Amino acid sequence: MNNKQDIRVVVGMSGGVDSSVAALLLKQEGYDVVGIFMKNWDDTDEFGVCTATEDFDDVVRVCNQLDIPYYAVNFEKQYWDKVFTYFLDEYKAGRTPNPDVMCNKEIKFKAFLDHALSLGADYVATGHYARVRERNGRYELLRGVDDNKDQTYFLNQLTEDVLSKVMFPLGNMHKSEVRKIAKEHGLATATKKDSTGICFIGERNFKEFLSEYLPAQPGEMQTLNGVIKGQHDGLMYYTIGQRQGLGIGGAGEPWFVVGKNIKENILYVEQGDKNEYLYSDALIATDINWIHPDRVEDSFTCTAKFRYRQQDSPVTVTKIDDERVKVTFGERQRAITPGQAVVFYNGDVCLGGGTIDEILKRDQRLDYVG
């Protein structure tokens, strides 16, 4: 398999500029490239119009420009069962889920990977900004070189076995270069706007979307001392550290969400950007995935991200069991949010990650966070 034309790479194409350029680069390198569009969500309106149709049309145009075959595959059922159900369950539990992490784990690098392999693919490729490095037969996940676009945060649940079958052609590039290449080659998607937000919600109003699936239960907004500050529209609409949309007037510093009481349907708010209740010094994470489980010691230091695009912070990780760790912060952290991912790094190498489950301060669980 030394000849690149004998290596089949199936590219997950979304109709966006990143995956278009990923396919272009692989084609230029001489691989046997096949483009596949995944349809994971049905938003067909009453006129039969659906955003997926337009995106697929873009995939078709780009693939025809590149002269590669293209197909579509439907994972609506898998997406609903594995990603959307999780998404709703987390909101029901008062947490702030990360569907992109779950989509990568269950759909793009599982259902899609399996589909690609059944088509005789040697690799799957996507337009993610991340890198895979092979050293001595071991596969590592590295940050994309574009700091601003690095997507390893969302890829923390990939296993080494999966990484051995993955290519990220954009990992060494900056977004501006990607746009430039797309323009130079006149790709149909060269000037297409990047998608923002959660894929299945798109440009729609988040609150409206969520209310179609979960009944909103308005309740009281209180300080931790029980002072009623107003009404909330439903706990699921708020996330820890949120400032906008609380509608608390009056003098003084702005108000922030610091926690939720699911049982009593109370949203906890406190005043001030630097309010003590927003801060914590450790967390417990579950669903831990280590990309190299054999290389992980019982306790070690590294850096971590608690949200996408956040700067790394030094932490000490202590294993509780195979699926859970305690993460102690080098310096206290603001607005750590249950349901979000915590992702670990050693330099450029992504070690893996998990889901933030409990927030701790001075070894006490901060029950008010939720």
Place this chain on the structure above:
Amino acid sequence: MEQIYLDHAATTPIHPLVLDTIYSVEKEVFGNPSSVHYFGRKARQLLDEARYDLAKSINAQEKEIIFTSGGTEADNLAILGTARANRHKGNHIITTLQEHHAVLHTVEQLEKEGFDVTYLPIAENGKVSVEAVSKALTDRTILVSIMYVNNETGVIQPIREISKNLKSHQAYFHTDGVQAFGLTDIDVAALGVDMLTVSSHKMNGPKGVGFLYAKENVKLSSLQFGGEQERRRRAGTENLSGIVGFQKAVELVKKERNERIEKYQGYKQQFLQILQEQNVEFRVNGDLDDSVASIVNISFPKTNVEALLTNFDLEGVAASSGSACTAGSVEPSHVLTAMYGKEHECTTNSIRFSFGLSNTSENIETAALRIAKIVNRLTSNKG
């Protein structure tokens, strides 16, 4: 790698002689058949000859042929045209669950306009029951539309028997004969239908042309308005070269039909035999003994349409399935759903293979071996 086409029910390659005909018409006769001068007359002459030949080919009169842009338009004209023109006689329409979408979506439109539609079920052998049609008739029924040959399974429907039972009823009987005409000798008088849809590109003619046969007494409102072409039933300048190409394709069909049937039947048997020899697990959907020679629909247990079709294409075999998968939306085949019921695995793992002029015994063998290899690979690791 040789690309092998096993999708002749979707469309067919144009016959070289048809191509020559179209070319010479386009080159030599550009007049508008409605014009009153020499150029118009030349065009009109060709149009009339084509109309005569095509009418004769189904034992009809020339004035009973309405040229259209193809099968879909002919179906629309037959259904919308008669329903709207005969509403005073009743508002009930009978069709089946396995019709082509050109029929199904058209009667759905009529439902929105207040018509009642009865959708007859389909047996597991792929056929509608003759008795069910009779039972569904009411004195308000104005139209029965049942396809001659199903486009997914190739199963031939009991049109003649149904028409016998409709003789004494006011309802018009329309049949979509798009998949039948190339392989069945159709005599509209003997068949007893009032309307018949025929399409050119399914029998090695050009795309964009077809006709609706509408018996002389059929009352039909036009769907488009403009000039007086087609006896005011279909306004618009005729697609002359397409129509003459269509005429040529039908001439060739008439001449070669038996030979083609024998050949395609041979391909079908050869194809199934190779799958068997290669120990492929499969079952044929619909009654194999009562289907047209060119179509076979096969279910491959433990697979799915997307993986099959993509793999086939990557290995140079073009086939298709009734489940539409545009932009990744997979609708299970409505035809197989009608036969087996909802959620049945055959509705999502079945492929239609259809044979035609571009096939040879050699490329059928090659295709069957490629398919066997793919299916065996896909099923081997799934126990």
